[in-house]
Every structure is written in C-alpha cells, then in structure tokens.
Amino acid sequence: MLYKRSSALFAEAKKYIPGGVNSPVRAFNSVGGEPIFVKQAKGAYIYDEDDRTYIDYIASWGPMILGHAFEPVVNSVIEKAALGTSFGIPTKIETDIAKLAISMVPNIDKIRFVNSGTEACMSAVRLARGFTSKDKIIKFAGCYHGHSDSFLIQAGSGAVTFGSPNSPGVTQGTAKDTLLANYNDLESVKQLIDANAGEIAAIILEPVAGNMGCVIPQEGFLKGLRGLCDQHEILLIFDEVMTGFRLAKGGAQEFLGIDADIVTFGKVIGGGLPVGAFAARDEIMSFLAPLGPVYQAGTLSGNPLAMAAGFAMLNHLSQNPEVFQSLTDKTAYLHKGLQQALSKTQVPNTINTIGSMISVHFTEEVVDFKTAANGNNEYFKKFFHGMLREGIYLPPSAFESWFLNDALSYQDLDRTIEAASKVVNSF
Missing domain, CATH: 3.90.1150.10 (Aspartate Aminotransferase, domain 1)
Incomplete structure (x- = not known):
C-alpha cells in the first residue's frame, strides 16, 4: 500500500x-x-x-x-521568533513591508495587513460599501474570495435575478446584496448594473481566475469592467490573493495593464505564513479606522513572524x-x-x-x-x-x-x- x-x-x-x-x-x-x-x-x-x-x-x-x-524566509522567521512571537503593539517591520509592497505595486498609496485572503476580501468589500454608501456588490460565478458570507452565493435563475446562499448559515439578507455575473461576459455585468442602478458599491473578481482552474481574462474584459466602474461610480476590486507578486512585481495590475480601485493580497505576501492585505489610494484608505468610520481590526494583524517572512520574500522578488x-x-x-x-x-x-x-x-x-x-x-x-x-x-x-x-x-x-x-x- x-x-x-x-x-x-x-x-x-x-x-x-x-x-x-x-x-x-x-x-x-x-x-x-x-x-x-x-x-x-x-x-x-x-x-x-x-x-x-x-x-x-x-x-x-x-x-x-x-x-x-526558502532559506532567507526561514532565517528571517527564526531570528524574529527569538525576539517574541506576537505583541499586539506596532513594530517597525510592519512599516518596512508596507513601504516595500507599495513601492512594488502600481496605483496604491496605503496598505492594511490582515491574517488571511478571506479577511482581506471581506474588509475590502466593507471598505467599498463604506466609501460609496452603497450596499450591493457584483461577483463572478467561479471566482472564490474566501468563505465570508457575502461570497458564498450561488447563481440565480438569470443574469438579473438575485443569487441564493450556497452554504447553510448564510442569510437571504446577505445574499440579496450579492449579484452574480459570468466571468468574461461584459453583457451580464451591464444587465446587473442597469437592473440595480445606483445601488452597486463594487465589482470584485480575480483578474485571472484560479478557482475554476486557471481561466484567463479575454481581450477587453477587464478594460470593459474598468470603464463600467468609472461610468457608474463603482469601485473595482481585484482579488490578487493568487496573482499578487506572482504574475509580476506589481501583480495583475502591472501584468495586464489595468488599474483597480482596491486590491487584496495573500499567499506570496506572507512567504508561506498566514497573511492577507488590502490596499488602495489615499482617498479610499482614509475611510478606514482609526482615520475614518469603516471599522476593521485584528489582534494578530501585522504579526512579526508573518511580516518578517513576507518582507524577506518580497525583498528577494523586488531585487531579482x-x-x-x-x-x-x-x-x-x-x-x-x-x-x-x-x-x-x-x-x-x-x-x-x-x-x-x-x-x-x-x-x-x-x-x-x-x-x-x-x-x-x-x-x-x-x-x-x-x-x-x-x-x-x-x-x-x-x-x-x-x-x-x-x-x-x-x-x-x-x-x-x-x-x-x-x-x-x-x-
């Protein structure tokens, strides 16, 4: 056997x-x-x-x-662990990795570290809703953004119908604010926007889908989404938990030449330790507590071991x-x-x-x-x-x-x- x-x-x-x-x-x-x-x-x-x-x-x-x-990552974690594994108090390494990440990724001014990709995407949607004062989001069938309630929604009977929960424990109230479009199908997005005029806070997607197998955005799809978001005052969120710091130093935004309003990260940014992050321009990030009214917190956010591992990984990629x-x-x-x-x-x-x-x-x-x-x-x-x-x-x-x-x-x-x-x- x-x-x-x-x-x-x-x-x-x-x-x-x-x-x-x-x-x-x-x-x-x-x-x-x-x-x-x-x-x-x-x-x-x-x-x-x-x-x-x-x-x-x-x-x-x-x-x-x-x-x-990878030796630089392992050594950085060992050295940092000897000094203490968690403080719940600010550390210099948090600023070091934030500065490095911002220098590598186009179109972001500030970044907030969390503990997972799920948490990053959940926080990004909350921030988008707070910034726009609108409730609904559009996501795409087959794109996975973690197991937050807003994302565990299956398709309705047609392009403009509401989705329904596909996991017990997700309420119908949550489901009604999540609209389902088809990946690589701009028309399905336009129909949802027209049917929910003025109510959509954000469109969130994996710019390169990785949770229905690897699925590549077709010519004009992402550019079309960017145009629709600009036209209707909707924020475009790129879930780069998979693509960030993998497709290029600047992730999918750099690789594909499309700017998002909010970007989420995970995977590579932690060098193998549990880390997530979300980032945007100053105007949007200023809505986050303690600067603004949108609350997000985490006792272990910016954990020194994860920050050390992530810094070692990003530093190597930046220099090579x-x-x-x-x-x-x-x-x-x-x-x-x-x-x-x-x-x-x-x-x-x-x-x-x-x-x-x-x-x-x-x-x-x-x-x-x-x-x-x-x-x-x-x-x-x-x-x-x-x-x-x-x-x-x-x-x-x-x-x-x-x-x-x-x-x-x-x-x-x-x-x-x-x-x-x-x-x-x-x-």
Whole structure:
C-alpha cells in the first residue's frame, strides 16, 4: 500500500477534526481516495509520511513561489521568533513591508495587513460599501474570495435575478446584496448594473481566475469592467490573493495593464505564513479606522513572524525581478510538453496558462465557470491519481490552478511531462 501511514493518520484525524481536514479541498472529495500527509518540504519537493517524494505543483496554493523552505524566509522567521512571537503593539517591520509592497505595486498609496485572503476580501468589500454608501456588490460565478458570507452565493435563475446562499448559515439578507455575473461576459455585468442602478458599491473578481482552474481574462474584459466602474461610480476590486507578486512585481495590475480601485493580497505576501492585505489610494484608505468610520481590526494583524517572512520574500522578488521571466519560461515549457502528451489521447482537453499559473481541463475550451464545469471529472480523477502514483502532486480538484515555483528544474518538468504521457496513455 503506497499511502499506509497517511491513511492511518487520516483515520485518526477524522476522530477529532471535521472531515479530518482544516480546509475542505485537502480531503480529496473531488478526486476520491484519501489525502497524503506531508511531513516536510524543500525546494520543489514535498515528502509524505510514507517517505514518498513528489514534485509539487500547488506550492502551498501559491505562496511558495521560490520553493519550499526558502532559506532567507526561514532565517528571517527564526531570528524574529527569538525576539517574541506576537505583541499586539506596532513594530517597525510592519512599516518596512508596507513601504516595500507599495513601492512594488502600481496605483496604491496605503496598505492594511490582515491574517488571511478571506479577511482581506471581506474588509475590502466593507471598505467599498463604506466609501460609496452603497450596499450591493457584483461577483463572478467561479471566482472564490474566501468563505465570508457575502461570497458564498450561488447563481440565480438569470443574469438579473438575485443569487441564493450556497452554504447553510448564510442569510437571504446577505445574499440579496450579492449579484452574480459570468466571468468574461461584459453583457451580464451591464444587465446587473442597469437592473440595480445606483445601488452597486463594487465589482470584485480575480483578474485571472484560479478557482475554476486557471481561466484567463479575454481581450477587453477587464478594460470593459474598468470603464463600467468609472461610468457608474463603482469601485473595482481585484482579488490578487493568487496573482499578487506572482504574475509580476506589481501583480495583475502591472501584468495586464489595468488599474483597480482596491486590491487584496495573500499567499506570496506572507512567504508561506498566514497573511492577507488590502490596499488602495489615499482617498479610499482614509475611510478606514482609526482615520475614518469603516471599522476593521485584528489582534494578530501585522504579526512579526508573518511580516518578517513576507518582507524577506518580497525583498528577494523586488531585487531579482528576473524570477518572473524564469517562472513564465518554465510554465510555457511545461505547457508545450503537456500539450504534446495529451495530444496522444482522444479525450477532449485544453490547457490554460498565464505567467506561472496553469491548469489542464478535460474539455474543449474553458473561459468561465460554466465551461469549466463541462470538464470530464472522471478523466481528471484518473489523471490526478495517475500523476500522484508517478510522484507528481497536483491540486486535488479540477477547479484549482496549478502554481509553479522557481525551484523547479527543467529535469523536474521533463519528468512531469513523461508522467503525464504515461498516465494519459492508460486512459
């Protein structure tokens, strides 16, 4: 049995933790089987409790952009921990990382650190509502912004109908203020704006979607959203929890050439520790307490360990911008190789790639959540478990982007391509 120790640990975990996991995707419900338990990681590799080694393509869902246990980050955390792990009092490192982040990202003047991407997106929406004195928001089917009530809404029966809660515990009152549009579909956004004239505070989206697999904004989509927001006095929020400091030094705003009004961050900004942040121009950020009336707080916000890890990561990326081209080149190489491997099967498939994000879909084309949902999940399950047996760890869901890290060698990429060819030939 390949995963004997992991299976035993999972059985034990289920006695004390709901579903045996602290985040649902880890349970392998989408792909079947039982999750592996990791005991350590280094560079491009993770090592499970059964002493098996895997080439890692989730990179802790994005933050390990330079590989696991990146020495400058590890050393910064060790040094900071020796001085104390939390104070609930201002520290210099908070200002240091804020100054650095603002210098790297276009179109932001101030940044507020929180503890997760969920908290960042929740706070950004509250700030947008407070700034505009309007209640409703538009989000896109298939874009995930954390598990705050405002975002756990499923589509209504048509473009201008209200959504409904897709999780018990989310009220109908919350749902009525969240409107659902289709990604890459400007017309669906226009209909919502027309039907709710003067009531919409913000449009929030992942500028590159990563939670229906990697889905790329089509030509003119983001520019069109920017124009609609300007025309109707709506704030545009980019959820850059995945894309921030990954697609480029300045994230998706820089990479795609579109300015947002509020930007949220996570993943890379914490160097692997729990961190989130949201940022905007002075005019908007001045509405935050203690300067303004919009309240947001957190005892562990700006935690010195997380700030030290994030500063070490961002500082390295700022001083070594060639990392982004290196990652892009490796991702393009992987894309080409996977495309050749998948061409040998009759199973419909497509590969979406942008920067260092990539995903394989077992369907013809994926441009939004509806087309992503057309993917053949049975083939994906076979592909996932086949790759796992070959020592390749992919996201255990057809609706998640892969994330490359720069510790991956071209030998690792070749091994991945060879594994994919072997697996699809068994279909």
